[in-house]
Structure formats: C-alpha cells, structure tokens
Amino acid sequence: MKLNPAIILVQPQLGENIGKTARAMLNFGLTDMRLVAPRDGWPNPSAGPAAAGADMVLDNAKTFDTVADAVADCHRVFAATVRDRDMPKPVATPGEAAKMVSESFASGLQSAFLFGREASGLSNDDVSHADTVLTVPVNPSFGSLNLAQAVILVAYELFNISDETKPHMTAHPEGPANKTETEDLHQHLASELDNRGYFRSEDRRATQERTLRNLILNAGFSSQEVHTLRGVIKSLSRPKR
Amino acid sequence: MKLNPAIILVQPQLGENIGKTARAMLNFGLTDMRLVAPRDGWPNPSAGPAAAGADMVLDNAKTFDTVADAVADCHRVFAATVRDRDMPKPVATPGEAAKMVSESFASGLQSAFLFGREASGLSNDDVSHADTVLTVPVNPSFGSLNLAQAVILVAYELFNISDETKPHMTAHPEGPANKTETEDLHQHLASELDNRGYFRSEDRRATQERTLRNLILNAGFSSQEVHTLRGVIKSLSRPKR
Numbered sequence: 171m172k173l174n175p176a177i178i179l180v181q182p183q184l185g186e187n188i189g190k191t192a193r194a195m196l197n198f199g200l201t202d203m204r205l206v207a208p209r210d211g212w213p214n215p216s217a218g219p220a221a222a223g224a225d226m227v228l229d230n231a232k233t234f235d236t237v238a239d240a241v242a243d244c245h246r247v248f249a250a251t252v253r254d255r256d257m258p259k260p261v262a263t264p265g266e267a268a269k270m271v272s273e274s275f276a277s278g279l280q281s282a283f284l285f286g287r288e289a290s291g292l293s294n295d296d297v298s299h300a301d302t303v304l305t306v307p308v309n310p311s312f313g314s315l316n317l318a319q320a321v322i323l324v325a326y327e328l329f330n331i332s333d334e335t336k337p338h339m340t341a342h343p344e345g346p347a348n349k350t351e352t353e354d355l356h357q358h359l360a361s362e363l364d365n366r367g368y369f370r371s372e373d374r375r376a377t378q379e380r381t382l383r384n385l386i387l388n389a390g391f392s393s394q395e396v397h398t399l400r401g402v403i404k405s406l407s408r409p410k411r
Numbered sequence: 412m413k414l415n416p417a418i419i420l421v422q423p424q425l426g427e428n429i430g431k432t433a434r435a436m437l438n439f440g441l442t443d444m445r446l447v448a449p450r451d452g453w454p455n456p457s458a459g460p461a462a463a464g465a466d467m468v469l470d471n472a473k474t475f476d477t478v479a480d481a482v483a484d485c486h487r488v489f490a491a492t493v494r495d496r497d498m499p500k501p502v503a504t505p506g507e508a509a510k511m512v513s514e515s516f517a518s519g520l521q522s523a524f525l526f527g528r529e530a531s532g533l534s535n536d537d538v539s540h541a542d543t544v545l546t547v548p549v550n551p552s553f554g555s556l557n558l559a560q561a562v563i564l565v566a567y568e569l570f571n572i573s574d575e576t577k578p579h580m581t582a583h584p585e586g587p588a589n590k591t592e593t594e595d596l597h598q599h600l601a602s603e604l605d606n607r608g609y610f611r612s613e614d615r616r617a618t619q620e621r622t623l624r625n626l627i628l629n630a631g632f633s634s635q636e637v638h639t640l641r642g643v644i645k646s647l648s649r650p651k652r
Contacts, residue, residue, distance in 0.1 A: 193557075194560065196550060196553045197549050197550055197553060197554065197555075197556055197560075198549060198550055199550040199553075222555065222557075223553065223555070224553065263571075265571070306567075307570060307571065308438050308439060308570070309437060309438055309439055309440040309570070312437045312438060312440075312464065312465065313438065314438075314463065314464070315438055316434075316463075318560070319435065319438075319559070319560065319563050322560050322563065322564070323563070323564070323567055326547075326564055326567075329548060329549070329550070330504075330506070330548065347486075348483070348484065348485060348486045348521075349479070349482040349483050349484075349485055349486070349488060349540065350483045350484070353479050353483070353540075376536070380535060380536060380539045383539045383540070384499060384500070384539050387500075387539070387540075387541070387542055388499055388500065388542075390542070
C-alpha cells in the first residue's frame with residue numbers, strides 16, 4: 171500500500187512551477203495534485219515542458235475555487251509555512267508529518283499538504299484549514315525554499331517511510347586515508363605496472379586502472395597502510411638481487 | 412559545529428543549474444561548492460540569477476580539472492547515482508550518508524559528494540573516486556531527479572542531523588489550558604445542557620458526560636480558546652431576542 175496524500179497548491183502563479191512540482195511529486199510516487207484558483211487558469215501550457223515527463227500528474231490535477239473545497243474529503247491537513255504563525259497549531263517537520271500521514275493512512279484516513287503562492291506563501295486563512303503546521307528546518311539566514319523543492323522534501327520523506335526496498339549500508343572500515351594518499355598509491359602502482367607492460371593495450375588500460383582504483387578504495391586503507399603499500403610497490407619494483 | 416561537506420559538480424552543463432544548486436546548498440547551510448571542468452567555463456553569468464541570493468556560495472566556488480583534484484583533501488567521498496553500477500561499493504541513502512558524514516566530521520575527517528552531468532550523470536571513472544555510492548530511493552518508474560533536487564535532499568538530511576533547533580511538536584505555543592479551566596468549561600456546558608434536559612436519564616448521564624469531557628480534552632484547547640468557548644456557551648444559553 172502506498173501513501174498518496176493530496177498535494178494542494180494554493181493560487182500557484184507560474185505554470186512552470188506547477189510542472190516542476192508535478193515532477194517532484196512523481197519522483198516519489200505522488201499523483202494527487204490539486205490546484206486552488208491557479209492565477210493563469212488551468213490547464214497552463216508552461217506546465218507540461220517543466221514536468222519533464224510527469225504529464226500524468228498534470229493530466230489528473232483537479233482545480234478548486236477554495237481551500238475548503240480542496241480539502242473537503244481529507245481528514246488530516248498540513249500547511250507548509252516558513253514564517254512563524256501566531257496560530258495555536260501543532261508543528262511538524264517533514265519527517266514527523268510523514269509518520270503522521272502513515273498512521274492516518276493505516277486508519278483509512280486521507281491526508282493533504284497545502285503549499286502557498288510562490289511569492290507570499292499561505293495566508294493565515296489558508297492555514298486555518300490545517301490541523302498541523304509543516305515547517306522545514308532550514309538555514310535561518312537563507313530560508314526561501316522554492317515551491318518544487320519544498321514539495322520534494324515532503325514527497326521524499328513520505329516515500330522513505332513507505333519504501334521497503336531501501337538500499338542497505340554495508341560495513342566500511344574506519345580511519346580511511348585521504349584521497350591524495352590513495353590516488354598517489356594508485357598512480358605509483360599504475361606507473362610501475364606500466365613499466366612492466368601490465369596494461370595490455372590502451373583500450374584495456376582504462377578498465378584495468380579503474381579496477382585497481384576501486385580495489386584500493388574499497389579496501390579502506392588507513393594512512394599507515396597506504397604508506398606500507400607504497401614501500402611494498404617500491405620494493406617489488408627494484409631489480410632482484 | 413556545523414557539517415559542511417564539499418558538494419562537487421562534475422562537468423555541470425547549465426549555469427542555471429549551478430545557481431539553483433547553490434541556492435539549495437545555502438538553504439541548508441552548505442557553502443563548499445566545487446566545480447570539475449564546468450562545460451561553459453567559470454564564472455558563468457547564468458548562475459547568479461538562478462541562485463536567488465546564494466551568491467556567496469557561487470563566489471566561493473572552486474574549479475578543478477579532474478575529480479581526483481577536487482576530492483584530494485577529502486577522506487570520505489560519496490558518488491550520487493541513480494543507475495545501478497557494476498562496482499563493488501557500499502551503498503547509502505541520503506539519511507545514512509548524513510550519519511556517516513557526521514561521524515567522520517566528529518573524527519576530524521572531511522567528506523564530499525559527487526554529482527554528475529545533468530544528462531548522463533557520473534561516469535564509472537568518476538564513481539571510482541568514491542568510497543560509497545549514494546542512492547536516493549525514488550519511484551522506480553520515474554527516477555530522474557534534477558541536479559538541484561538531488562543536492563537539496565542530501566543537504567536537507569545533513570542539516571537535519573546537525574540541527575538542534577528543530578521545531579518540536581507543541582500542541583499550543585501558548586500552552587494548553589490547565590485541567591481546572593477545561594473542567595470548568597465542561598461543568599459550565601453540562602450545567603446548561605442539564606437545564607435543557609439534554610441528559611436523558613441518570614443512567615445515561617455518566618456516559619454522555621464522559622463523552623463530552625473527552626471531546627474537550629482531546630481538542631487540546633488553549634486558555635484563550637477555553638475563554639472563547641465559555642463566552643459561546645453563555646451566549647447560546649441566553650433566551651432568543
């Protein structure tokens with residue numbers, strides 16, 4: 171079962187931003203886009219090209235005259251804001267909101283997220299239709315997220331919470347050498363191998379070098395180990411006594 | 412202390428995308444941008460307008476000829492890919508990568524993230540400079556993230572892990588009413604209802620009262636809201652004019 175809360179854009183201005191939002195939604199499997207009184211009407215010819223293939227989201231988008239109409243079938247509504255509001259609402263981060271949506275979904279309840287106008291955000295009237303204020307923790311001195319980017323952070327958290335195919339971390343040794351040390355080791359090795367005709371052809375060289383570089387990096391050598399290996403290569407490169 | 416790993420764009424094509432990436436970085440406090448062989452040279456006049464105020468990131472951006480040069484001072488390098496690579500590397504999600512960066516940072520180690528060309532992503536040669544493959548879990552049938560959006564997801568996770576000023580779930584900024592206030596509200600309501608024969612029998616009264624008390628408590632009213640509701644009950648209880 172997949173979380174698919176409504177993403178509601180309140181009086182969005184530019185068709186391009188609606189398109190980019192559709193793309194961000196579909197990247198994480200969201201398809202229920204709703205538009206409240208889009209400034210330039212709907213459909214908007216600038217939306218399609220910006221959606222970069224997410225046309226099905228745009229084609230299925232529904233329009234509404236008011237926020238109240240847009241959330242009418244929803245049980246839990248989040249309002250995305252950056253500014254503090256003088257309103258007695260619980261506040262959630264995108265991660266917390268995703269958990270709440272997931273719990274609501276398990277009880278058969280539908281959720282929605284309200285996003286405001288590009289320039290001015292949601293009005294206090296808009297926010298009053300929400301149960302919870304959604305606030306993305308951002309750099310306090312540079313907090314202006316664009317519309318599609320605010321949406322993608324929410325969509326990403328929703329996908330994370332419902333995704334069970336996450337790649338898993340495999341263990342990695344500690345204390346790695348820095349990339350100058352590992353690259354110097356690689357170059358040293360490659361150079362000595364080259365002196366001995368190891369690289370069978372220029373065609374094969376790129377692949378063989380890549381294999382070696384991966385081998386060195388994946389080993390997770392410490393600085394000391396890299397030092398040791400440099401000594402080994404140096405030693406091996408000397409003529410036999 | 413703030414996490415500030417390098418964000419390295421490998422052969423980025425459009426200045427606009429470099430600018431949008433700078434904005435996404437600064438939204439979450441990242442400032443170390445590095446450019447490997449940007450296609451149209453550097454500086455690029457299209458970057459500034461797209462950065463929407465994040466000029467300091469662009470002004471401080473450093474350029475490099477090769478990936479090896481760009482990561483030379485780094486200890487832990489992540490390569491962002493969407494496609495599966497036939498390379499023996501550990502794989503991390505943005506959230507897992509943020510934890511690893513944080514742990515490395517605590518040990519005084521510098522991290523970096525490699526992001527590829529807009530159209531084709533990172534080459535296998537590029538990836539071979541990384542310790543770990545970074546994969547964003549996405550909709551498998553619509554996985555093309557644009558550059559700034561891939562970067563913002565990483566930056567967001569890094570900010571989350573280092574941010575201690577996260578908004579907390581508070582039912583009411585001003586604090587919920589205390590139990591005297593809510594109980595007085597309940598008693599006021601019950602008394603006026605009683606005056607009107609709402610409680611059908613003494614048997615049913617306990618259940619009906621409990622229902623009302625729960626309703627009031629679960630609403631989490633603030634003192635001000637309780638005050639407002641007392642006025643509402645008072646007003647409703649007056650005879651019609």
